[in-house]
Amino acid sequence: MPAIALVLRAVLGTLYLVSGWTKLLSAPGKFASTIAQYDVVSGPLASLAAYAVPWAEYLCGICLILGLRTAGALRILWALNTAFIVLLSQALLRNLAIRDCGCFGERVLLSPEQTLVLDLVTWIVFLFLHLKLPSTRRYTLDTYLDR
Amino acid sequence: MTRSSLRSTLVTVAVLLGAAAAVLVARGLAPHPAVAGLGQSAIERSLGDPGARLWIVEYLDYQCAACREASEYLESVVEQRPGEIYLQVRSFPMRAHEHALEAAISAECAARQKRFWPYHRLLLSRQEVWSRLEKPSGLWASYAAEAGLRADRFKACLEDESARRTVLQERDDAAALGVEGTPTIYVGGEPVIGAALLPQAVEAALDKNSRETSS
Incomplete structure (x- = not known):
């Protein structure tokens, strides 16, 4: 089980690291306008989210890969993942025209439906890693540093 | 601890x-993320801050009088609203204008020497002079010298097929985008055709951006 948890942790961590990195290096305002497409937050809150989310994804992704502050990184990314699912679901229900999910910058364009499936699968992986936290923490820097 | x-x-x-x-x-x-996908020549043909919220792309033909008017207005508004606008000039030489393609190629050669703007201004301000000539290409060299271009490199560029290919590619891309005439100006992605409605469209886009920023 710890080996499976290690692989899943690395995959999730890489996913969020890449997602955060591409947003951090994309045009300023690009992610803010992507957020605006979802018609939930606007103004300063959208700007704050556009600033904070990429950094959270990138830094927590690295932490998850390394197994550093594993539980905290896992919870933050899971919360973000849940928020993405809620945002996407309401957009799909309201039939909003989402051209680009904004997940991986401009390199990978996913439709809202594809993104929702990816997010739901990811949510299940987060649940698994959370339920198996002792296994998840097995091959981590945390374990090494706690010695 | x-x-x-x-x-x-x-x-x-x-x-x-x-x-x-x-x-x-x-x-x-x-390079600035907003211009990372653009070629060096396109970047040279741009003014303003790439991080600006309003991007304006102007498709012009150097033989079109309304393009001169639109270009003068756009340059002045970029100067008056620093940090708010990023302007990019792209070529759309109309087939009906017999010297437009050669003029666009010469401007592309100026861009390759990083002297696009002075040369572009000369082409536009003296439009009525060269566009009436049967063979205006003789004037390009004198404009190039005036704009501070190196004569040998400019001449070599005019003779080279690559500048022509760049201009023709840009025209084809514009046509595929739906551009049919000049000036066609995309103000924050919205097309404005002609110079007359341009100030109104730019002001509206700037106002919209400042409202969104302050709300």
Whole structure:
């Protein structure tokens, strides 16, 4: 089980690291306008989210890969993942025209439906890693540093 | 604080700082993200801050009088609203204008020597002079000298097929986008055709952006 948890942790961590990195290096305002497409937050809150989310994804992704502050990184990314699912679901229900999910910058364009499936699968992986936290923490820097 | 938790905190801080530094270095090394996908010539044909919220792309033909009017207005508004607008000039030489393609190629050659703007201004301000000539290409060299271009490189560029290919590609891309005449100006992605409605469209886009910023 710890080996499976290690692989899943690395995959999730890489996913969020890449997602955060591409947003951090994309045009300023690009992610803010992507957020605006979802018609939930606007103004300063959208700007704050556009600033904070990429950094959270990138830094927590690295932490998850390394197994550093594993539980905290896992919870933050899971919360973000849940928020993405809620945002996407309401957009799909309201039939909003989402051209680009904004997940991986401009390199990978996913439709809202594809993104929702990816997010739901990811949510299940987060649940698994959370339920198996002792296994998840097995091959981590945390374990090494706690010695 | 125990020794292990201190060690853990220090490692966490070091990793996070290293990761943040990597982003800052990558941002510093890369061209501005907004123009990363553009060629050097397109960047040379641009004015303003690439990070500006309003992007304006002007498709012009150097033989079109309304393009001169639109270009003069756009340059002045970029100057008056620093940091708010990023302007990019693209070529759309109309087939009906017999010298437009050659003029666009010469402007492309100026861009390749990083002297696009002075040359572009000369072409537009003296439009009525050269466009009436049967063979205006003789004037390009004198405009190039006036704009501070190196004569040998300019001549070589005019004779080289690559500048022509760039202009024709840009025209084909514009046609595929739906551009049919000049000037066609995309103000924040919205097309404006002709110079007359341009100030109104630019002001409306700037107002919209400032409302969104302040709300």
